[in-house]
Amino acid sequence: MAHDIIVIGAGMVGTSVAWHLRDRGANVLLIDRNDPGQETSYGNAGLIQREAVFPHPFPRAFSDTLSVLPNQRPDIRYQLSGVLRYAPKLMAYRYFSAPRRWHALANQWAQLIRSCLDEHQRMIQAADADDLIRRRGWLQLHRAEESLQVELAQAQRAANEYGVEFEVLSPEDIKTIEPHVNTRVFSGAIHWKNSWQVADPGGLVRRYADDFIAQGGAFKRKRVSRIHQSSNGHWQVICGTERLEAQQVVIAAGPWSMQLLKPLAYHFPLFPKRGYHWHYQPIVERTLQHSILDADNGYLLGPMNMGIRLTTGAEMAPLYGPPRRGQIQLCERIARDILPMGKAIEPQPWYGARPCLPDMKPIIGPAHKHDNLWLAIGHAHQGFTLGPTTGRLLADLIFKQTPFVDPQAFSAQRFKSFGPFTC
Ligand SMILES: Cc1cc2nc3c(=O)[nH]c(=O)nc-3n(C[C@H](O)[C@H](O)[C@H](O)COP(=O)(O)OP(=O)(O)OC[C@H]3O[C@@H](n4cnc5c(N)ncnc54)[C@H](O)[C@@H]3O)c2cc1C
Numbered sequence: 482m483a484h485d486i487i488v489i490g491a492g493m494v495g496t497s498v499a500w501h502l503r504d505r506g507a508n509v510l511l512i513d514r515n516d517p518g519q520e521t522s523y524g525n526a527g528l529i530q531r532e533a534v535f536p537h538p539f540p541r542a543f544s545d546t547l548s549v550l551p552n553q554r555p556d557i558r559y560q561l562s563g564v565l566r567y568a569p570k571l572m573a574y575r576y577f578s579a580p581r582r583w584h585a586l587a588n589q590w591a592q593l594i595r596s597c598l599d600e601h602q603r604m605i606q607a608a609d610a611d612d613l614i615r616r617r618g619w620l621q622l623h624r625a626e627e628s629l630q631v632e633l634a635q636a637q638r639a640a641n642e643y644g645v646e647f648e649v650l651s652p653e654d655i656k657t658i659e660p661h662v663n664t665r666v667f668s669g670a671i672h673w674k675n676s677w678q679v680a681d682p683g684g685l686v687r688r689y690a691d692d693f694i695a696q697g698g699a700f701k702r703k704r705v706s707r708i709h710q711s712s713n714g715h716w717q718v719i720c721g722t723e724r725l726e727a728q729q730v731v732i733a734a735g736p737w738s739m740q741l742l743k744p745l746a747y748h749f750p751l752f753p754k755r756g757y758h759w760h761y762q763p764i765v766e767r768t769l770q771h772s773i774l775d776a777d778n779g780y781l782l783g784p785m786n787m788g789i790r791l792t793t794g795a796e797m798a799p800l801y802g803p804p805r806r807g808q809i810q811l812c813e814r815i816a817r818d819i820l821p822m823g824k825a826i827e828p829q830p831w832y833g834a835r836p837c838l839p840d841m842k843p844i845i846g847p848a849h850k851h852d853n854l855w856l857a858i859g860h861a862h863q864g865f866t867l868g869p870t871t872g873r874l875l876a877d878l879i880f881k882q883t884p885f886v887d888p889q890a891f892s893a894q895r896f897k898s899f900g901p902f903t904c
Pocket residue numbers: 489490491492493494495512513514515517518519520521522523524525526527528529530703704705706733734735736737738741754755756757758792793833834835836858859860861862863864865866867
């Protein structure tokens with residue numbers, strides 16, 4: 482049976498796109514080589530980040546670059562092969578992170594973030610997933626007074642301009658709401674009040690996918706090897722020996738998206754930013770009430786159904802580069818000083834890649850060289866937050882309805898004539 486639309490990739494982004502398309506009555510097939518929510522959307526820190534109105538810039542200060550070089554920092558690491566492979570993309574990322582450009586981009590990016598809670602809420606309610614959501618915000622803990630003050634200035638701007646809610650906490654305040662955290666090393670914290678924490682990120686994607694199927698959507702577990710457009714304009718989605726057909730196709734394959742797009746002559750500068758996680762047994766009941774970021778060391782501890790999940794910052798590594806445990810082991814040593822934790826639950830850490838683009842914004846919209854091919858890729862640090870928002874925006878565009886945010890800023894066209902990236 483030919484489908485109206487095939488969505489490739491059942492992470493948070495693809496599942497949300499499929500859900501919105503089905504919600505508008507389309508006959509949709511969602512395809513993934515795994516069950517829904519098993520890859521990046523499983524392994525993240527599980528924050529629905531209403532506070533993330535400023536995208537993550539490339540660290541531009543010379544002192545930052547120097548301190549990264551010995552490859553010993555807890556927050557940023559690299560594998561030389563990754564830096565060499567992605568060098569032009571990283572240079573472009575640095576270019577877009579210059580303050581003037583970054584401010585302009587942040588304004589566009591924030592238009593997406595603004596609606597993340599409402600868009601998740603609609604799907605949470607439909608999928609009966611409220612038991613996975615904690616609406617208490619999360620804590621950004623600072624050791625250095627200086628870094629706290631810098632972040633507070635940003636927080637104030639986020640509050641004034643974009644409706645972010647926060648509260649400043651003293652070490653004593655932190656102790657009242659997180660009694661097991663060693664607050665002696667912290668000068669204070671920012672409590673992001675209107676962000677949410679998910680106790681099982683992969684589980685939330687599965688609930689959304691289950692609801693999509695309950696509403697009449699279809700899911701197939703298949704690896705897509707390539708797609709091509711027939712002379713009648715329909716798309717053939719080739720999964721080994723099986724060929725599936727649809728009028729329209731959406732690529733939402735996260736960090737692997739270029740494997741399907743390059744053969745169609747698209748060369749978007751997508752690059753991976755790796756992160757690791759590991760779960761630890763909680764030692765005391767109700768060990769953490771909130772996720773906590775040790776901001777000066779760049780790792781996060783989150784209370785999950787599976788245990789305390791420690792997630793790391795970035796490692797610049799090739800998508801298929803070998804795992805390196807140094808960064809997460811260092812973070813674990815630091816973390817044990819601020820929170821009592823039991824043994825690691827899994828024998829080795831999980832790792833996955835944030836799908837990034839140099840201008841820190843995703844591509845959401847039509848692919849410009851083909852009809853009826855749509856893209857939802859490159860959500861970097863906030864794809865878990867932005868899946869439902871992306872689903873709504875892409876459904877608006879596919880159904881030719883007035884989009885609820887200006888889609889121009891997220892168009893694939895913007896890479897058509899940028900430097901080495903003629904896409
Ligand atoms: C350590 C870490 C912490 C993070 N924390 C947060 C956070 O707290 N909040 C937040 O908002 N974001 C966070 N992120 C970012 C977020 O996880 C990603 O942006 C998001 O998961 C990307 O979703 P996606 O659906 O695009 O990709 P994915 O979840 O990777 O989904 C892509 C899917 O495509 C499938 N696929 C790929 N190729 C094929 C193929 N050829 N055939 C069939 N299927 C295919 C894959 O199997 C996969 O299921 C974090 C990321 C990391 C690594």
